[in-house]
Amino acid sequence: MEQAGKIKIALAGNPNCGKTTIFNNITGAKQHVGNYPGVTVEKKEGHCKFDGKDLLFVDLPGTYSLTARSLDEVVARNVIINEKPDIIVNVLDASNLERNLYLAAQLVELDRPMIVALNMMDIAERMGVKIDLKKLGEQLGAVVVPLVGSKNIGTKELLDVIVNTKMAESIINAKVDYGAEVEPSIRTLTDAIEKTGIIKYPLRWLAVKLLENDEDVVAKVKAMEGTQKIVTLASSLRDGLKNQIDLDFYFAQCRHQFAVKAFNNSVVAVGTSDTLSDKIDRVLTNRILGIPIFLALMWIMFTAVIDLGAYPQGWLDTLFGIVGDYLGNVIVDEQLKSLVVDGVIGGVGSVLSFVPLIILLYLFISLLEDSGYMARAAFLIDRAMRSLGLHGKSFIPMILGFGCNVPGIMAARTLDNEKDRMVTILACPFMSCGARLPVYTLLIAAFFGASGYGGTVLFGMYILGIIVAVGVAVVMRHSVFKGEQEPFVMELPPYHIPTIKGVLMHMWERTILYIKKAGTIILGASIIVWFLTAYPMDVEYSQDFNAARDQVSEQADAQTAAILQSYGFSNIEDNAELNDMFQSMVAAADEEKDAEDSEDQDVQSVQQAEEMEAKPEYPDAFSDLQEKNPTIYAQALPLFDIKTRADDETGALDDKEKAEKLSQSYAARLGRFVEPAIAPLGFDWKIGVGLVACTAAKEVMVSTLATIYSVEADDAHEANLVTFLAEDPSFNPAIALSLMVFCLLYMPCVASLAVIKRETNSWKWMFFSAGLGVVLAYVFAFVVYQLALMAGLGA
Amino acid sequence: MNIVTLAKMEVGETGVVDALQGHGNIQHRLVDMGVVKGSHITVVKKAPLGDPVEVKVKGCSLALRMNEAAMINVAVEGGKQ
Numbered sequence: 001m002e003q004a005g006k007i008k009i010a011l012a013g014n015p016n017c018g019k020t021t022i023f024n025n026i027t028g029a030k031q032h033v034g035n036y037p038g039v040t041v042e043k044k045e046g047h048c049k050f051d052g053k054d055l056l057f058v059d060l061p062g063t064y065s066l067t068a069r070s071l072d073e074v075v076a077r078n079v080i081i082n083e084k085p086d087i088i089v090n091v092l093d094a095s096n097l098e099r100n101l102y103l104a105a106q107l108v109e110l111d112r113p114m115i116v117a118l119n120m121m122d123i124a125e126r127m128g129v130k131i132d133l134k135k136l137g138e139q140l141g142a143v144v145v146p147l148v149g150s151k152n153i154g155t156k157e158l159l160d161v162i163v164n165t166k167m168a169e170s171i172i173n174a175k176v177d178y179g180a181e182v183e184p185s186i187r188t189l190t191d192a193i194e195k196t197g198i199i200k201y202p203l204r205w206l207a208v209k210l211l212e213n214d215e216d217v218v219a220k221v222k223a224m225e226g227t228q229k230i231v232t233l234a235s236s237l238r239d240g241l242k243n244q245i246d247l248d249f250y251f252a253q254c255r256h257q258f259a260v261k262a263f264n265n266s267v268v269a270v271g272t273s274d275t276l277s278d279k280i281d282r283v284l285t286n287r288i289l290g291i292p293i294f295l296a297l298m299w300i301m302f303t304a305v306i307d308l309g310a311y312p313q314g315w316l317d318t319l320f321g322i323v324g325d326y327l328g329n330v331i332v333d334e335q336l337k338s339l340v341v342d343g344v345i346g347g348v349g350s351v352l353s354f355v356p357l358i359i360l361l362y363l364f365i366s367l368l369e370d371s372g373y374m375a376r377a378a379f380l381i382d383r384a385m386r387s388l389g390l391h392g393k394s395f396i397p398m399i400l401g402f403g404c405n406v407p408g409i410m411a412a413r414t415l416d417n418e419k420d421r422m423v424t425i426l427a428c429p430f431m432s433c434g435a436r437l438p439v440y441t442l443l444i445a446a447f448f449g450a451s452g453y454g455g456t457v458l459f460g461m462y463i464l465g466i467i468v469a470v471g472v473a474v475v476m477r478h479s480v481f482k483g484e485q486e487p488f489v490m491e492l493p494p495y496h497i498p499t500i501k502g503v504l505m506h507m508w509e510r511t512i513l514y515i516k517k518a519g520t521i522i523l524g525a526s527i528i529v530w531f532l533t534a535y536p537m538d539v540e541y542s543q544d545f546n547a548a549r550d551q552v553s554e555q556a557d558a559q560t561a562a563i564l565q566s567y568g569f570s571n572i573e574d575n576a577e578l579n580d581m582f583q584s585m586v587a588a589a590d591e592e593k594d595a596e597d598s599e600d601q602d603v604q605s606v607q608q609a610e611e612m613e614a615k616p617e618y619p620d621a622f623s624d625l626q627e628k629n630p631t632i633y634a635q636a637l638p639l640f641d642i643k644t645r646a647d648d649e650t651g652a653l654d655d656k657e658k659a660e661k662l663s664q665s666y667a668a669r670l671g672r673f674v675e676p677a678i679a680p681l682g683f684d685w686k687i688g689v690g691l692v693a694c695t696a697a698k699e700v701m702v703s704t705l706a707t708i709y710s711v712e713a714d715d716a717h718e719a720n721l722v723t724f725l726a727e728d729p730s731f732n733p734a735i736a737l738s739l740m741v742f743c744l745l746y747m748p749c750v751a752s753l754a755v756i757k758r759e760t761n762s763w764k765w766m767f768f769s770a771g772l773g774v775v776l777a778y779v780f781a782f783v784v785y786q787l788a789l790m791a792g793l794g795a
Numbered sequence: 796m797n798i799v800t801l802a803k804m805e806v807g808e809t810g811v812v813d814a815l816q817g818h819g820n821i822q823h824r825l826v827d828m829g830v831v832k833g834s835h836i837t838v839v840k841k842a843p844l845g846d847p848v849e850v851k852v853k854g855c856s857l858a859l860r861m862n863e864a865a866m867i868n869v870a871v872e873g874g875k876q
Contacts, residue, residue, distance in 0.1 A: 249831070491856065
C-alpha cells in the first residue's frame with residue numbers, strides 16, 4: 001500500500017469539530033475539490049510535503065456516525081475500507097469530547113492505525129476541561145496530539161507523528177466490547193468469513209455490520225459470489241439474538257458505553273459549559289430578540305452586499321471599458337475586433353463585474369456558517385418553516401440559494417428525508433440568486449434610479465422569489481410529496497470566531513465556481529449571441545449608406561472650401577493661426593466628450609444622464625480660446641460647426657445602418673419568432689433574444705442586451721447600457737418590472753438544471769423544474785406587466 | 796423515579812434518558828447524536844415560537860422538535876433553577 005515516502009491520510013471527525021480548519025492548515029491552497037464517483041458528496045483532497053515525505057490528505061465528510069443511513073456516512077467509511085489509507089486522523093473536539101468519542105468508537109473498528117488530533121484545546125482549557133492525553137490514547141489505541149486548529153497550533157506536531165511510520169505500525173486499535181451475549185456470535189461469524197477468504201473488509205467490523213443488518217454492507221456481501229453461507233449464518237445468528245437484545249440499538253449502545261468509558265478514564269476534570277458561547281446564545285436566540293436580530297442580520301447582509309459591492313463593480317466596469325478600447329485599437333481585422341470587443345469583453349466583462357458582489361455575499365454566508373449562527377437561524381425559524389411544510393434546515397439551502405442556486409440545491413443534501421429534500425430542491429431555484437442581481441441592478445438603474453424606489457423594487461424581487469419558492473414548496477409538500485416530515489435533530493455548535501483563512505477559502509471556493517461559469521458557459525453564450533447579432537453580414541439596406549456618407553463628407557468639404565476661399569486661402573494649413581485654433585477646438589470637444597463618457601459610467605439615473613445631455617453646445621474650454629484670439633475664433637467657429645454637423649450626420653447614418661443590419665440578423669429573426677408569445681408581457685424581439693440566451697445563465701440577459709445595444713451604438717455616441725435602455729423608446733418601467741419578474745422565475749440556469757438532474761437522479765424532475773419555471777415566469781410577468789400598465793408605468 | 800417524555804419537561808429541568816419510543820430513522824439519529832439510554836439530558840431553552848427545544852446532552856447542544864422530544868422517555872432528576 002505505502003509507496004516510498006508517500007503516505008495517505010484520511011481526516012475523519014464530527015461536523016463542527018474543526019476538521020476543515022486543520023485540513024486547511026496542513027494543505028493550504030494545494031487542495032482539490034471534486035465529487036466521489038456516482039454520488040454528490042464533495043471529495044476534498046490536499047497535498048503536503050513534510051520531512052521529505054509526500055502526504056496525501058483526504059478530508060472525509062463530517063459525520064456523527066458511520067451507519068448506512070446517510071450518504072455522507074457511507075462515503076466516509078467506504079473511503080477507509082476501500083482505499084485503505086495508511087493512517088486515519090480522527091479530529092476530536094476536546095471541548096465536546098464525550099459525544100465526539102462515539103465516532104472514534106466506530107473508527108477503531110475499521111482496522112487502520114489511528115491518530116487522534118485533539119482540537120480546540122484552548123476552549124477546553126477555558127471551560128476547565130482537563131484530559132489525560134496518554135490515557136485517552138490507551139483507551140482508543142491511538143496516538144493523541146493536542147491542537148488548536150484556529151490558531152494553527154500543533155500542526156507540526158501532528159505531521160511529526162504522521163511521518164513517524166514506526167509509531168503508526170505500533171498502534172493497535174482498541175476493541176469495542178459487545179458483551180457476553182453477542183461476542184460469541186461475532187466470533188462464529190468472523191471465523192466463517194475468514195474461512196471463505198473472499199471478502200477483503202476488516203473482519204470484525206464486517207461481522208458486526210452483518211449482525212447489525214447494515215443495509216449497505218449486507219447488499220455488498222450478497223453481491224459477491226460464494227458468500228451465500230455467510231449471509232445465511234448472519235441472519236440465523238440475528239434470529240438467535242433477537243430474543244435477548246434489542247438488535248436495533250444494542251450495538252450503538254455498546255459503542256456509546258465504549259465512548260463513556262474512554263471519556264471517564266481519561267478526563268481528569270469535566271469543566272463547565274462554554275460560558276461565553278452560552279452568553280452569546282442567550283442574546284441571539286432570545287425569545288423576544290431572537291427573530292428581530294435574525295431579520296436585522298439578513299437585512300444588513302443584503303444592504304452591505306449591494307452598497308459596498310457597487311464600488312469595486314464600478315472599477316471593474318471601467319477596467320473592462322479600457323481593455324475593450326485598447327483591444328479595439330490594436331486589432332485590425334474588423335470581424336475579429338467586433339467578436340472580441342462586442343462579444344467577449346462586452347458579454348463576459350459585464351458578467352465578471354459582478355464578481356465583487358458575489359464575493360461579498362459569500363463572505364457573509366461563510367461568516368454566518370463558520371460562526372455557528374446558521375444552525376441557530378434554523379432553530380429560530382423552524383416553527384415558521386414547518387407551518388409552510390418545510391424543515392428548519394431547508395432554510396440553509398434557501399439562504400445559500402440567494403448566493404447561487406447550485407450550492408443551494410446541493411445543500412439540500414443535509415435533509416435526510418427524501419420528500420423534504422425534493423421539495424427543497426424544486427423550491428430553491430426560485431430564490432433570487434446572485435446571477436439575477438445584474439439583471440435587476442441594470443434595469444433598476446435605468447428605470448427606477450431617479451424615483452428613489454430602486455431599493456424597494458430590489459427588495460420586492462427577493463420577497464417575490466421567497467413567496468413563490470414557499471408557495472411551490474407548500475403545494476408540492478401537500479400534493480406530490482405528501483408524507484411524514486423529517487425529524488429535526490440538529491447540533492447547535494458552540495459559537496466560534498471564524499478563522500480568516502477558513503472564511504476566505506470558503507468564499508474563494510464558491511466564487512471560483514462563478515468565475516468558471518463566466519469563463520465557460522457565459523463566454524460560449526456571449527460568442528453565440530454575438531454571432532447571432534452580427535450575422536448575416538450581407539444584408540439588404542434601404543439605402544446605400546456608403547454613398548450617403550460620401551455625400552455628407554463631400555458636402556462638408558465643399559462648404560469648408562467655400563468659407564476658406566472667403567478668408568482668402570485654399571487650404572486651412574495655409575494659415576497656421578487658424579489651423580491651430582481649429583485643432584484646439586476639436587481637441588477640446590473630444591476631451592469634453594471623453595469626460596462625459598466616463599461620467600456616464602456612474603450615471604445612476606436617467607435624469608442625471610439627461611441633465612448631462614442638456615449641456616451648452618460648445619465646451620467650456622471654448623471661452624478661453626475666444627478670449628485668447630477673438631478674430632481667429634470667429635473665423636474658425638463656422639469651420640468647427642461644419643465638421644460637427646458632418647460628424648453627427650455620419651453618426652446618424654451609422655446608427656441607421658447598424659439598426660437595419662441588426663434588425664435583419666439571425667438574433668432578430670429568432671427574437672421576432674418568439675415575439676408574439678412574449679408580447680403580452682411587454683417584451684420585444686431584443687428581450688426575446690435575451691430570454692433565449694439566458695437559459696444558459698441568468699446574467700447572460702445583461703451581456704446579451706449589452707451585445708445587442710453595443711452593436712446598435714457607435715463610436716460617436718458611446719454610453720453605457722443603462723443609458724441605452726433608458727433612452728430606448730420601446731422600453732419602459734412596466735416592461736422592466738415584467739422582465740425582472742420573468743428573469744427571477746424563469747427556468748433554472750443550465751448549471752442548476754444539471755445539478756437538479758444529479759441530485760434528484762431523474763430527468764423527469766429536471767424537466768419538471770424547467771417547465772414549472774417557464775409557466776410561473778409567464779403568469780407572474782403577465783400579471784405584473786398588466787398591473788404596472790394600470791399603475792401608469794407604461795410610459 | 797418520575798418518568799416523563801422530554802416534551803413535557805420544563806426549561807431548566809434535567810434527567811437521564813430512560814428509553815426511546817419506536818424504531819426508526821429518528822431514533823437512530825437521536826442515538827447517533829448521543830441521546831441514548833443512560834445519557835444525562837437538560838432542557839436549555841425553547842425557540843421563540845415555542846418549538847423546537849434546545850437540550851444539552853453529553854456536553855453538546857441539540858435542537859429537537861417537540862414531536863421528537865415526545866419520543867424520548869426521561870427519568871427526571873430535578874430542576875436546575
